[in-house]
Amino acid sequence: MSHAGSKPAGRQSVFQTLTCPLCREYMCPPITLCQAGHNICSRCRSGTEKCPSCERPLLDTRNVALETIARNLVYPCRFSPAGCRGKFRMDDVGKHHAQCPHRSYDCPLRELEGCKWTGRFGEIREHVETRHSTAVMAASQEQEATWELSNPECFHNSHHVLFACAEVFVLYKRFDISHRKLCLSVHRCGESPGPFRYSLRLDKNGGRQSVVLSDAAHGQAENVEQVFLSGECIKVDFDMLMAFVKGTRLLRIMATSECASCGHNV
Numbered sequence: 001m002s003h004a005g006s007k008p009a010g011r012q013s014v015f016q017t018l019t020c021p022l023c024r025e026y027m028c029p030p031i032t033l034c035q036a037g038h039n040i041c042s043r044c045r046s047g048t049e050k051c052p053s054c055e056r057p058l059l060d061t062r063n064v065a066l067e068t069i070a071r072n073l074v075y076p077c078r079f080s081p082a083g084c085r086g087k088f089r090m091d092d093v094g095k096h097h098a099q100c101p102h103r104s105y106d107c108p109l110r111e112l113e114g115c116k117w118t119g120r121f122g123e124i125r126e127h128v129e130t131r132h133s134t135a136v137m138a139a140s141q142e143q144e145a146t147w148e149l150s151n152p153e154c155f156h157n158s159h160h161v162l163f164a165c166a167e168v169f170v171l172y173k174r175f176d177i178s179h180r181k182l183c184l185s186v187h188r189c190g191e192s193p194g195p196f197r198y199s200l201r202l203d204k205n206g207g208r209q210s211v212v213l214s215d216a217a218h219g220q221a222e223n224v225e226q227v228f229l230s231g232e233c234i235k236v237d238f239d240m241l242m243a244f245v246k247g248t249r250l251l252r253i254m255a256t257s258e259c260a261s262c263g264h265n266v
């Protein structure tokens with residue numbers, strides 16, 4: 001039984017306690033602790049060694065009491081302040097948040113540039129173009145978008161916001177000096193990785209010779225450092241890059257019907 005409008009203060013703080021400090025989703029078991037007793041969700045735990053609340057080391061100790069509470073609660077949608085009335089069991093609330101018509105989005109550069117903006121999906125482009133104009137990599141078509149990376153740009157670490165296929169993506173570009181590789185990872189803004197792939201095409205001799213490297217786009221919640229470490233990204237050898245130094249480099253994002261979790265390099 002629920003009483004619309006009445007929200008006991010105790011109940012409210014349980015939901016706050018169950019919100020992961022890093023991804024701000026409700027935490028599902030296993031919920032683990034830091035040395036000082038702060039909680040973190042399992043998804044964020046795998047991508048970091050320090051507590052996001054106090055920076056102390058994270059332990060493998062589980063907060064069993066909180067896990068039991070989590071299993072027995074019915075969760076209000078996180079976007080209830082925006083008008084959503086939905087209530088869900090622990091296993092379904094995350095899925096709902098990804099699709100909630102009342103959902104709000106963080107700025108795609110929230111962590112990278114410390115931007116606190118939130119808004120509707122349709123407002124992201126205007127925000128990014130006004131406030132982060134230097135990060136925008138422009139040029140797009142409906143189902144496919146291409147960008148030309150200039151030669152000097154390849155050798156700098158940077159991030160870019162890309163608008164393609166009616167979605168918003170962040171491209172992380174890293175020059176790994178010790179392994180002599182250019183690393184690229186594309187993350188879709190939103191919860192699920194979705195059926196999107198990205199590719200890098202290197203051309204030389206006026207396009208008569210080319211190399212195409214491709215991978216599945218990641219979800220926003222996936223830790224980019226972890227992605228670069230795991231190698232689930234595009235990595236181009238410095239020597240290969242140099243062989244194509246006079247040609248064009250095209251980065252392409254495409255919507256695909258193929259499952260992002262089973263398809264790997266093309």
Ligand SMILES: [Zn+2]
Pocket residue numbers: 020021022023024025040041042043044045
């Ligand atoms: Zn989390």
Ligand SMILES: [Zn+2]
Pocket residue numbers: 034035036037038051052053054055056
């Ligand atoms: Zn802590």
Ligand SMILES: [Zn+2]
Pocket residue numbers: 077078079080084085086096097100101102103
């Ligand atoms: Zn909702």
Ligand SMILES: [Zn+2]
Pocket residue numbers: 107108109110115116117127128131132
């Ligand atoms: Zn912003």
